[in-house]
Amino acid sequence: xxxxxxxxxxxxxxxxxxxxxxxxxxxxxxxxxxxxxxxxxxxxxxxxxxxxxxxxxxxxxxxxxxxxxxxxxxxxxxxxxxxxxxxxxxxxxxxxxxxxxxxxxxxxxxxxxxxxxxxxxxxxxxxxxxxxxxxxxxxxxxxxxxxxxxxxxxxxxxxxxxxxxxxxxxxxxxxxxxxxxxxxxxxxxxxxxxxxxxxxxxx
Amino acid sequence: xxxxxxxxxxxxxxxxxxxxxxxxxxxxxxxxxxxxxxxxxxxxxxxxxxxxxxxxxxxxxxxxxxxxxxxxxxxxxxxxxxxxxxxxxxxxxxxxxxxxxxxxxxxxxxxxxxxxxxxxxxxxxxxxxxxxxxxxxxxxxxxxxxxxxxxxxxxxxxxxxxxxxxxxxxxxxxxxxxxxxxxxxxxxxxxxxxxxxxxxxxx
DNA sequence: GTCTATACCATGATAGAC
DNA sequence: GTCTATCATGGTATAGAC
Numbered sequence: 243x244x245x246x247x248x249x250x251x252x253x254x255x256x257x258x259x260x261x262x263x264x265x266x267x268x269x270x271x272x273x274x275x276x277x278x279x280x281x282x283x284x285x286x287x288x289x290x291x292x293x294x295x296x297x298x299x300x301x302x303x304x305x306x307x308x309x310x311x312x313x314x315x316x317x318x319x320x321x322x323x324x325x326x327x328x329x330x331x332x333x334x335x336x337x338x339x340x341x342x343x344x345x346x347x348x349x350x351x352x353x354x355x356x357x358x359x360x361x362x363x364x365x366x367x368x369x370x371x372x373x374x375x376x377x378x379x380x381x382x383x384x385x386x387x388x389x390x391x392x393x394x395x396x397x398x399x400x401x402x403x404x405x406x407x408x409x410x411x412x413x414x415x416x417x418x419x420x421x422x423x424x425x426x427x428x429x430x431x432x433x434x435x436x437x438x439x440x441x442x443x444x445x
Numbered sequence: 446x447x448x449x450x451x452x453x454x455x456x457x458x459x460x461x462x463x464x465x466x467x468x469x470x471x472x473x474x475x476x477x478x479x480x481x482x483x484x485x486x487x488x489x490x491x492x493x494x495x496x497x498x499x500x501x502x503x504x505x506x507x508x509x510x511x512x513x514x515x516x517x518x519x520x521x522x523x524x525x526x527x528x529x530x531x532x533x534x535x536x537x538x539x540x541x542x543x544x545x546x547x548x549x550x551x552x553x554x555x556x557x558x559x560x561x562x563x564x565x566x567x568x569x570x571x572x573x574x575x576x577x578x579x580x581x582x583x584x585x586x587x588x589x590x591x592x593x594x595x596x597x598x599x600x601x602x603x604x605x606x607x608x609x610x611x612x613x614x615x616x617x618x619x620x621x622x623x624x625x626x627x628x629x630x631x632x633x634x635x636x637x638x639x640x641x642x643x644x645x646x647x648x
Numbered sequence: 649g650t651c652t653a654t655a656c657c658a659t660g661a662t663a664g665a666c
Numbered sequence: 667g668t669c670t671a672t673c674a675t676g677g678t679a680t681a682g683a684c
Contacts, residue, residue, distance in 0.1 A: 246667080262555045264467050267659060281668050283661070340551050347608035348548050351541070352465045362608040390605065390614060391621070398601030402593065405550035405565040411593060418594070449649080470677060484650050486679065 247285045249275050251295040258296055259335070259342045262349055290357065297360045300342070304364050308371045318375035319427055322392070325372060326419045329396060329412060337407055341400035369393060379427060388426065395419060450488045452478050454498040461499055462538070462545045466552055493560065500563045503545070507567050511574045521578035522630055525595070528575060529622045532599060532615060540610055544603035572596060582630060591629065598622060 253274035257266040268289065272279045286292045311324040329336065339345065343364045350358040372389035381388060399415035402408070456477035460469040471492065475482045489495045514527040532539065542548065546567045553561040575592035584591060602618035605611070 260555065262467070262552065264465070265556060268661090269659080278669055279660090280662080280670070280672095284667060287661095289660070339555055344604050344608070345551050345555065348543050348551055348604060349465065351543060351607045352463065352548065353468060358608070365605065365608055387617065390617075394601030394605050394618065395598060396601070397604045398597030398599070401547050401551060401600045401604065402568065402597050404554045405547070405561070405568055414590065415597065471679090472676080481651055482678090483652070483654095483680080487649060490679090492678070 246275075246277070247295075250277070250282070250285055250292065251299050254292050255296045255299055258293070258346065260339055263293060263346065264349065264353070293357055294360070297346075297357060297364075301360075301364055301367065304367050308367065312371075318378040319423065321375050322372065322423055323420065325368065325392065326396070326416060326423065329399060329416050329419075333409065333412060336400050336412065337403055337409055340404040341397060344397045344400060365393060381426075392419070395422075449478075449480070450498075453480070453485070453488055453495065454502050457495050458499045458502055461496070461549065463542055466496060466549065467556070496560055497563070500549075500560060500567075504563075504567055504570065507570050511570065515574075521581040522626065524578050525575065525626055526623065528571065528595065529599070529619060529626065532602060532619050532622075536612065536615060539603050540606055540612055540615065543607040544600060547600045547603060568596060584629075595622070598625075 250271060254266065254271050257270055257274060261270070268279050268282055271292070272282065286295065311321050315321045315324060343361065346361050347358060347365070349355075350361055369386070369389045372392055373385040376385035376388045395415070396419070399412055399419075403412040403415075453474060457469065457474050460473055460477060464473070471482050471485055474495070475485065489498065514524050518524045518527060546564065549564050550561060550568070552558075553564055572589070572592045575595055576588040579588035579591045598618070599622070602615055602622075606615040606618075
């Protein structure tokens, strides 16, 4: 059945995120799906094949998410805020397991795994979508730089938040990113003194 | 011999960084040191014990690095620039394997490993040292926020650079961080138009 | 302190019955 | 399509000779 295949991929998707690719065994996935180990090879010829399926699923879900954000806001700035807010929406899993895309890429990079390019393509989807939003905001010249900047800051926030299990740091970073965005869009506050204008939240 | 113990830890340090903790086996370390597997347990009672040794070594090296930066620059701003520049100094390994501290913390967080706190303490060393520099620059109110901001951005830069194997992105982020620092210190340029004042590099 | 030999287990993967 | 049984490999860890 196709639904068995889908169930395997979904379970693997969750486990790869929670435990990492290498630390997730067939036995783990089998237990999660309620299937015997031997039966796996009817659906996937290897563990790497499951990884390919998981990445394909994540790319599909990412595409749907971006389409949803595009549909929810006509305003590019609102769309970008939707991106920033995934850090808040996924706060708890991020504190425990980091960013699903970033942590997988880090693991695959170390393993010199050929699926790294596929996994990094999820970053590219966000990058391209964000760049399009900045372009729509009249920042054609540095739209890609701004997109990468946002990606990098969200990655750093996720890494440190999970390393320290620090929820309030994550919340501050979200706020800081929103202020940065407002700043970028020309909605900058009146010049203020140093004390009232911390670089960390508005620069 | 104590030098054997040190050789094991140094080899493990390198391999844990290049391949990750889980993906490094005793056989790998043994081959790197030129020792038989069985002999390991004379020096370490388990793989986790080697990890503890590696983290202790990294904490020691980090302390020495911070002391060196403090000695090289009397100016706190120069010291902070030393921190930013590790991204340039370690450019090649970062492109291949990410940040040693960040990638280890990500792996240990997923494994729910009890050594995570120890590994994250290396972040704390950088954080405290950076905070002290910002305090010396008269930013006592938000010194810790600024320190965490710098840490987060360097983490994000390392993660994306390794995911994309993108050297020029890493170089741009280094430049952007330097501009951000100058901006923070009040050395901000004259107000400019949007096109000539990209948020990504100066905000 | 170093070695060989080995126990023991988890893993990825296969074969074949139902 | 699912199962049980099995294999081969590689991993951590131990025992004991030198």
